[in-house]
Amino acid sequence: MLTDHMNELTPEEGLVFVPLGGAGEIGMNLNLYGYNDQWIMIDLGVTFQDQCGVQVVAPDPKFIEENKDNLHALILTHAHEDHVGAIPYLWSRLRCPIYATPFTMEIVKNKLTEAGIIGQVELHTIPLGGQIELGDFKIQYVHLTHSIPEPNGLLIETPLGRIFHTGDWKIDPHPVIGNEMDVPALKKIGDEGVLAMVCDSTNVFELGNAGSEQNVREALIDLVKKQKNRVVITCFASNIARLDSCIEAAKQSGRFVVFVGRSMDTMINAATDTNYFSHIPHRISIEKAADLPRDQVLYVCTGSQGEAKAALKRIARNSYPNIRLDKGDVVIFSSRRIPGNEERISEVKNDLVRSGVTILDHKESLIHVSGHPFRDDLQKMYEWIRPKIAVPIHGEYQHLMEHGRFAKEECGVKKVIIPENGSFVILGPDEPQIVERVHHGYLGNDGHDMIDMYGSIIRDRQKLSINGVVFASLHWDQDKHKILDVQVSSRGVIEIGIESQNFEQNMAEKIFEFVKNNKKLASHHLEEEVRLLIRRQINRLRGIKPLVIIHNHD
Numbered sequence: 001m002l003t004d005h006m007n008e009l010t011p012e013e014g015l016v017f018v019p020l021g022g023a024g025e026i027g028m029n030l031n032l033y034g035y036n037d038q039w040i041m042i043d044l045g046v047t048f049q050d051q052c053g054v055q056v057v058a059p060d061p062k063f064i065e066e067n068k069d070n071l072h073a074l075i076l077t078h079a080h081e082d083h084v085g086a087i088p089y090l091w092s093r094l095r096c097p098i099y100a101t102p103f104t105m106e107i108v109k110n111k112l113t114e115a116g117i118i119g120q121v122e123l124h125t126i127p128l129g130g131q132i133e134l135g136d137f138k139i140q141y142v143h144l145t146h147s148i149p150e151p152n153g154l155l156i157e158t159p160l161g162r163i164f165h166t167g168d169w170k171i172d173p174h175p176v177i178g179n180e181m182d183v184p185a186l187k188k189i190g191d192e193g194v195l196a197m198v199c200d201s202t203n204v205f206e207l208g209n210a211g212s213e214q215n216v217r218e219a220l221i222d223l224v225k226k227q228k229n230r231v232v233i234t235c236f237a238s239n240i241a242r243l244d245s246c247i248e249a250a251k252q253s254g255r256f257v258v259f260v261g262r263s264m265d266t267m268i269n270a271a272t273d274t275n276y277f278s279h280i281p282h283r284i285s286i287e288k289a290a291d292l293p294r295d296q297v298l299y300v301c302t303g304s305q306g307e308a309k310a311a312l313k314r315i316a317r318n319s320y321p322n323i324r325l326d327k328g329d330v331v332i333f334s335s336r337r338i339p340g341n342e343e344r345i346s347e348v349k350n351d352l353v354r355s356g357v358t359i360l361d362h363k364e365s366l367i368h369v370s371g372h373p374f375r376d377d378l379q380k381m382y383e384w385i386r387p388k389i390a391v392p393i394h395g396e397y398q399h400l401m402e403h404g405r406f407a408k409e410e411c412g413v414k415k416v417i418i419p420e421n422g423s424f425v426i427l428g429p430d431e432p433q434i435v436e437r438v439h440h441g442y443l444g445n446d447g448h449d450m451i452d453m454y455g456s457i458i459r460d461r462q463k464l465s466i467n468g469v470v471f472a473s474l475h476w477d478q479d480k481h482k483i484l485d486v487q488v489s490s491r492g493v494i495e496i497g498i499e500s501q502n503f504e505q506n507m508a509e510k511i512f513e514f515v516k517n518n519k520k521l522a523s524h525h526l527e528e529e530v531r532l533l534i535r536r537q538i539n540r541l542r543g544i545k546p547l548v549i550i551h552n553h554d
C-alpha cells in the first residue's frame with residue numbers, strides 16, 4: 001500500500017492531479033492539483049471508524065507536507081466531515097491559507113477554535129460564485145446542490161487546460177434551503193471547453209435520479225401530522241434543509257420543536273450566522289419540553305447512525321436528561337444507513353422497540369433522499385460539462401471503475417483515468433496517464449496524536465485484541481551466569497484465576513529449566529528460543545498465538 005519513493009516528483013512538466021484520500025473509499029477526501037511547481041489542495045476530510053482505539057481517520061498528507069512550501073492554499077468545496085474534518089488534526093503540518101464560502105467557513109472556524117489554533121490560520125471567506133487567483137491557478141466557485149448548504153464545484157483554470165472538480169453534488173430542483181444548481185454556469189463551462197472532470201462516484205450504481213429535499217419535506221410533514229404522541233426525528237445535523245423541514249412539520253402539526261445534540265447546535269448556529277435560518281418559531285428548550293403534553297413536542301436529534309455518544313443512543317437508553325419516550329411514541333429515521341454502521345443502528349432500534357416506541361424509516365415513505373448523483377444526474381452533468389477526460393473520485397474502487405465505464409460507454413467521454421490514493425496523474429499536455437504512486441496512507445487520532453494506521457501501534461493492538469499477550473521476565477545473578485528466577489504473566493490468554501496462576505507458574509518453571517540448560521546461548525538467541533517455547537506451549541494448550549514479550553534482566 002505504501003510506496004515511499006517518488007516524493008520528489010513535482011508538477012514541473014505538466015498539469016497534475018494527485019488524490020491522497022477519497023479515491024478508493026467514501027470518506028476522507030484530499031485532492032491535489034499541481035502545475036509549474038505549484039500546488040493547491042481541495043478538501044481535507046476524515047472518516048469515522050472504531051478500530052483499536054481510533055475513532056477518527058485522515059489521509060496521510062506526507063507527500064504534500066514535504067512540498068508544503070509550494071502549496072498555495074487549501075480550498076474547501078463544502079462543510080461535510082469527509083471534506084473538512086481533518087483540518088484541526090492536520091493543518092499544523094501544512095500551515096497554508098484556507099478558502100471557503102461563508103457557511104463552510106463558519107464550520108471551519110468552529111473547528112479551529114476548538115483546536116485552539118484559529119489565531120494561526122489565514123482564512124479567506126469567498127462569496128458564492130466567487131473567484132480566487134493563486135499563482136498560475138484561477139479558481140471559480142460554482143454553486144451545485146447536495147445535502148448541506150453551499151456545496152460548490154470548482155472550475156480550476158490553468159495554462160494547460162481547465163478542470164472541473166465537482167465536489168459532492170446531485171441535481172435537486174427544489175433544495176429547500178439555498179440556491180438551485182447553477183445550470184447555466186455549468187453549460188457555459190462546458191461550452192468553453194473542459195480538459196478533465198473529477199467527479200463524485202458515490203451513487204453510480206443507483207438508477208434514475210437522486211430526488212429532491214422538497215419531496216422529503218412533504219413526506220415528513222404528512223407523517224408527523226398523523227402522529228398522536230411524541231415524535232423524534234433523527235437526521236444529519238448538517239442537512240439544514242432537513243432541519244428546516246422538521247421545523248415546518250412541527251409548525252403544521254401544532255408541536256414545539258426541540259433540537260437535541262451538540263452538532264445540532266453547531267450547525268444551527270452556523271446556519272443562523274449565515275442567514276439560512278432567521279428566527280425559529282416554536283423552538284423550546286429540552287427542559288421546557290419535558291412538561292408538554294405528548295402530542296405537542298417534536299424532537300430533532302443526532303444519532304441516526306447509532307453513534308455511542310449521540311443523543312438518540314442516550315434517549316433510547318433512557319439516559320438523556322429530561323427526555324423520556326414511552327409506549328406509542330415514534331422515532332423517524334430520516335437518514336440513510338452508512339455501510340459499517342448497521343450493527344450500531346440495530347442496537348439503538350432494539351432499545352427503542354423494547355420501550356414500546358414505534359420506528360418509522362424510509363420503508364414507510366420518502367423520508368430521506370441521498371445527496372449524491374444517481375446515474376441520470378451523472379449523465380446530465382457529462383452532457384453539460386463534456387470533459388475530454390473523466391476522473392472518478394469519491395468512491396470505493398468498484399464505484400470508480402463503474403463510473404469510468406459509465407462515462408466512457410454511456411456518456412461518450414473519450415478518456416477515463418481511474419485513480420487510487422497516491423496516483424500521480426498527468427492530465428496534460430501529454431497523453432493523460434498515471435505515472436507513479438506517491439506516498440499515501442492513513443493517520444488515526446489516538447488521544448493527542450495522529451498515528452500511522454499501518455504502524456506497529458495498531459498492528460500490536462490488533463494482535464493483542466485477538467490473541468492476548470504473555471510476558472516472561474528472566475532474572476539473573478550479577479555476572480549473568482546463573483538464572484535466579486523466571487516470572488510469567490498473561491492477559492487475554494487464560495481465564496484469570498486459579499487456572500491462569502497454574503499456567504503461569506508451570507510456564508515459568510519450564511522456561512527456568514530451559515534457560516538453565518541453554519545458558520551458553522547468545523542473549524538474543526536465548527530470548528528467541530524462550531519466545532518459541534512459550535508460543536508452542538500455548539498453541540498446544542489453547543490453539544492461539546499470543547504476543548510474547550521477554551524481559552531479560554541483567
Ligand SMILES: [Zn+2]
Binds near residue numbers: 027080083
Ligand atoms: Zn463527501
Ligand SMILES: [Zn+2]
Binds near residue numbers: 146
Ligand atoms: Zn458531502
